[in-house]
Amino acid sequence: MKTKSLPHDSARGHVTGESVFLDDRPLQRGELHVGLVFSPVAHGKILSVDTSAALALSGVAGVFTAADLHHNLWGTIIQDQPLLADKTVNFWGEAIAIVAAENRATLAAAKKLVKVEIEALPAILSIDEARAQEAFIAVERTILKGDPDTALAQSPHRLDGVFENKGQDHFYLESHISIVYPLENDQLEVHASSQHPTEVQHLVSEALGLRQSQVTCIVKRMGGGFGGKESQAATFSAYAALVAHKLKRPARLALSKDEDMQTTGKRHPFKDWYSVGFDTEGRIQALDVKLFADGGAYADLSTSILERAMLHSDNAYHLPNARIVGRICRTHNTPHTAFRGFGGPQGVAMIENVLEEIAIYLGKDALDVRRINCYQGEEQTTPYGQVVVNNTLPALFDRLSETANYAQRRTEIQAFNASSQTHLRGLALTAVKFGISFTSRFLNQGNALVNIHRDGTIQVSTGATEMGQGVNTKLQQLVAEAFAIPYQNVTLLPTATDKNHNTSPTAASSGSDINGAAVVLACAQLQQRLKACLLAHWAQPVRGALEELSITGQEDTSQILFQDGYLVHKDNPEQRMAFAEAVNLAFFNRISLSGYGHFKTPIPGYDRDAGKGHPFLYYTNGVAACEVLIDRLTGELKILRSDVLMDLGRPINEGIDRGQVTGAFVQGLGWVTTENLVYSDTGALLSHSPTTYKIPNIQDTPREFHLELLENEEPSNVRGSKAVGEPPLLLGFAAWAAVKNALSSTHAHYNPPLRLPATAEVILSCLK
Ligand code: MTE
Numbered sequence: 001m002k003t004k005s006l007p008h009d010s011a012r013g014h015v016t017g018e019s020v021f022l023d024d025r026p027l028q029r030g031e032l033h034v035g036l037v038f039s040p041v042a043h044g045k046i047l048s049v050d051t052s053a054a055l056a057l058s059g060v061a062g063v064f065t066a067a068d069l070h071h072n073l074w075g076t077i078i079q080d081q082p083l084l085a086d087k088t089v090n091f092w093g094e095a096i097a098i099v100a101a102e103n104r105a106t107l108a109a110a111k112k113l114v115k116v117e118i119e120a121l122p123a124i125l126s127i128d129e130a131r132a133q134e135a136f137i138a139v140e141r142t143i144l145k146g147d148p149d150t151a152l153a154q155s156p157h158r159l160d161g162v163f164e165n166k167g168q169d170h171f172y173l174e175s176h177i178s179i180v181y182p183l184e185n186d187q188l189e190v191h192a193s194s195q196h197p198t199e200v201q202h203l204v205s206e207a208l209g210l211r212q213s214q215v216t217c218i219v220k221r222m223g224g225g226f227g228g229k230e231s232q233a234a235t236f237s238a239y240a241a242l243v244a245h246k247l248k249r250p251a252r253l254a255l256s257k258d259e260d261m262q263t264t265g266k267r268h269p270f271k272d273w274y275s276v277g278f279d280t281e282g283r284i285q286a287l288d289v290k291l292f293a294d295g296g297a298y299a300d301l302s303t304s305i306l307e308r309a310m311l312h313s314d315n316a317y318h319l320p321n322a323r324i325v326g327r328i329c330r331t332h333n334t335p336h337t338a339f340r341g342f343g344g345p346q347g348v349a350m351i352e353n354v355l356e357e358i359a360i361y362l363g364k365d366a367l368d369v370r371r372i373n374c375y376q377g378e379e380q381t382t383p384y385g386q387v388v389v390n391n392t393l394p395a396l397f398d399r400l401s402e403t404a405n406y407a408q409r410r411t412e413i414q415a416f417n418a419s420s421q422t423h424l425r426g427l428a429l430t431a432v433k434f435g436i437s438f439t440s441r442f443l444n445q446g447n448a449l450v451n452i453h454r455d456g457t458i459q460v461s462t463g464a465t466e467m468g469q470g471v472n473t474k475l476q477q478l479v480a481e482a483f484a485i486p487y488q489n490v491t492l493l494p495t496a497t498d499k500n501h502n503t504s505p506t507a508a509s510s511g512s513d514i515n516g517a518a519v520v521l522a523c524a525q526l527q528q529r530l531k532a533c534l535l536a537h538w539a540q541p542v543r544g545a546l547e548e549l550s551i552t553g554q555e556d557t558s559q560i561l562f563q564d565g566y567l568v569h570k571d572n573p574e575q576r577m578a579f580a581e582a583v584n585l586a587f588f589n590r591i592s593l594s595g596y597g598h599f600k601t602p603i604p605g606y607d608r609d610a611g612k613g614h615p616f617l618y619y620t621n622g623v624a625a626c627e628v629l630i631d632r633l634t635g636e637l638k639i640l641r642s643d644v645l646m647d648l649g650r651p652i653n654e655g656i657d658r659g660q661v662t663g664a665f666v667q668g669l670g671w672v673t674t675e676n677l678v679y680s681d682t683g684a685l686l687s688h689s690p691t692t693y694k695i696p697n698i699q700d701t702p703r704e705f706h707l708e709l710l711e712n713e714e715p716s717n718v719r720g721s722k723a724v725g726e727p728p729l730l731l732g733f734a735a736w737a738a739v740k741n742a743l744s745s746t747h748a749h750y751n752p753p754l755r756l757p758a759t760a761e762v763i764l765s766c767l768k
């Protein structure tokens with residue numbers, strides 16, 4: 001089988017039900033069911049918490065509050081959030097108490113018996129209110145390039161505007177869950193559905209006052225993460241761990257879908273104020289923009305998310321002069337968190353909307369405006385000072401406008417819109433240039449353990465967690481290719497902090513990059529040892545009874561290759577040894593068959609105080625064209641056709657990458673069109689189930705979908721590949737731009753005040 005499109009290692013298991021998710025683990029003897037008591041107000045003062053009635057209920061094993069924690073403050077970047085609210089509550093759904101019961105029914109009854117007295121206080125629920133009250137988290141950040149004030153004053157044309165985009169729920173199928181087993185000597189075995197096992201380990205140990213070496217976190221797989229299980233998953237493990245540690249019984253905490261949606265963080269809503277100066281062709285001369293993110297009640301990952309939004313405010317377009325200012329609003333919403341794109345989509349939506357508006361203002365085709373602003377050549381510099389090299393953007397634009405038949409369809413759409421009384425069509429082609437690497441340099445490292453067994457099969461473990469994105473399959477392929485053995489002989493182990501420690505979250509699309517590179521390093525050590533061992537054996541095949549091969553690791557072994565299950569002399573294919581035989585040769589000569597690789601991404605990094613630097617190893621680029629149909633009477637939207645073209649370098653597994661592009665693109669479509677989070681005026685989420693929160697279903701996907709990958713190779717990354725997980729989500733914005741294009745087509749220079757998401761209701765209100 002060609003390994004290029006080897007099926008996802010869970011493909012069969014997910015369909016047959018064989019794949020084990022956390023809640024599939026059988027209950028242990030004495031295992032407790034754990035649940036949380038949540039704040040029923042967005043902001044308030046806690047007057048009292050009375051647990052006596054709950055504790056008195058038969059079948060209740062324990063009720064815990066803030067005072068039971070050794071350390072009650074957490075936060076991935078800034079420690080500002082209590083695990084259990086103590087004096088005040090700052091968002092609707094904030095956890096106040098933990099209840100542990102013998103069964104689910106008792107748990108549900110006991111949660112209702114915990115009496116919390118709260119004096120409600122006025123709540124800040126929007127970016128506007130937070131700005132009015134100057135409620136912010138962390139400091140204001142600025143990226144400055146050139147002289148935007150002068151350039152703006154000297155530009156022939158100028159537009160000023162406000163752009164608003166709303167949040168998005170992760171809608172993973174598996175809600176937050178954790179199971180904790182108490183072991184001897186106060187050790188804990190923590191099973192988590194988390195993208196960041198190391199953070200789980202660290203938070204559990206800190207919250208309970210244990211040493212980090214007493215806590216092991218294991219992640220077999222997640223039923224989806226999408227960023228929602230990057231930071232916040234750790235808290236649910238801490239709650240379950242408290243119960244397991246205090247009561248010395250296994251403890252399981254599983255949120256219901258409604259609890260999960262109501263209480264956990266979402267994609268950050270943003271509101272941006274911009275001024276843009278441009279010439280008569282639409283070429284941008286200066287951009288001056290202020291981005292405001294709704295961070296919610298606590299910092300969570302907001303500072304890094306805002307940073308990525310600011311670093312993507314250029315997207316694929318060269319800005320000769322720019323001022324990009326960012327600020328996080330402190331509101332009484334749930335603390336918002338990582339979500340596929342990590343602020344990138346919010347930055348990109350802002351600039352793509354600006355380009356659409358420039359086109360409307362000048363009466364030009366938006367593709368022409370985008371094409372002349374797109375980064376050209378190999379020397380142009382981003383606002384933060386990184387030079388854009390290996391730039392495939394112009395080629396992507398030019399190829400997709402051809403293959404999607406853009407010009408001809410534009411003419412047809414104009415004719416259609418001129419003739420139809422009931423419908424409007426729109427077309428847009430947007431781009432993505434997504435920076436790959438964490439913008440905090442220390443996160444760009446990974447480690448891998450590769451163990452070869454005596455029958456020639458291999459077990460591999462890294463810090464990468466499997467959430468459906470297929471990282472295990474990619475790592476399996478890298479190992480199988482390194483030794484030229486069948487992929488079936490390579491097994492990926494569950495991620496666990498006792499095998500791979502100090503790991504980064506599987507995030508920033510760099511899971512396969514970083515862990516893949518670490519795996520390749522570990523394999524290289526083993527390759528070198530096996531080859532050196534074989535050379536020594538060939539040099540002296542007959543030895544005395546106690547003579548042992550010895551190797552230094554420095555031997556020149558370049559004449560030996562791994563081919564088709566053998567180690568082969570490159571000049572003499574007759575001279576060869578089967579892989580498993582070579583493994584045994586090494587074993588009997590007491591040579592280590594375990595490889596450990598540590599990789600760090602070779603980048604200088606980003607100085608956030610200066611707003612300058614070289615944060616990214618490379619960019620993943622792509623373009624998408626979307627054609628939409630709007631019902632003028634109802635505002636209803638259909639996506640008629642989407643064409644996606646991406647530069648993913650030389651994919652490790654093309655099938656998995658195509659799946660990632662398709663899934664991310666559709667998730668992006670949901671964000672920009674139907675996924676509408678509706679809150680009560682007191683800050684409770686009303687749309688907290690699939691009946692009220694509309695994610696795309698099969699009917700909402702494009703009727704016609706074309707996906708092509710550009711042939712390329714990324715010289716700086718593992719095996720020439722490029723990261724794929726997040727970037728295609730940002731291409732879903734093409735649908736939004738197409739809606740704006742359709743709405744604007746009814747009157748010359750009409751700039752519809754379209755918000756994001758463009759729900760049917762919003763579309764209807766913009767029809768002129
Ligand atoms: N694909 C699936 N099926 N499920 C997920 O939860 N998460 C996305 C993306 N693709 C996700 C997914 C996000 S937010 C990221 S950062 C990457 O996968 C992480 O994995 P990678 O770095 O290995 O690509």
Ligand code: QUE
Nearest residue numbers: 076077304308342437438439440507508
């Ligand atoms: C992209 C990301 C992350 C990021 C930066 C990115 C991310 C993440 C962090 C982060 C930053 C500081 C910390 C920390 C984590 O930064 O996922 O623990 O102290 O967690 O550009 O996806």
Ligand code: MOS
Nearest residue numbers: 227339340507508
């Ligand atoms: Mo992905 S938002 O970086 O977990």
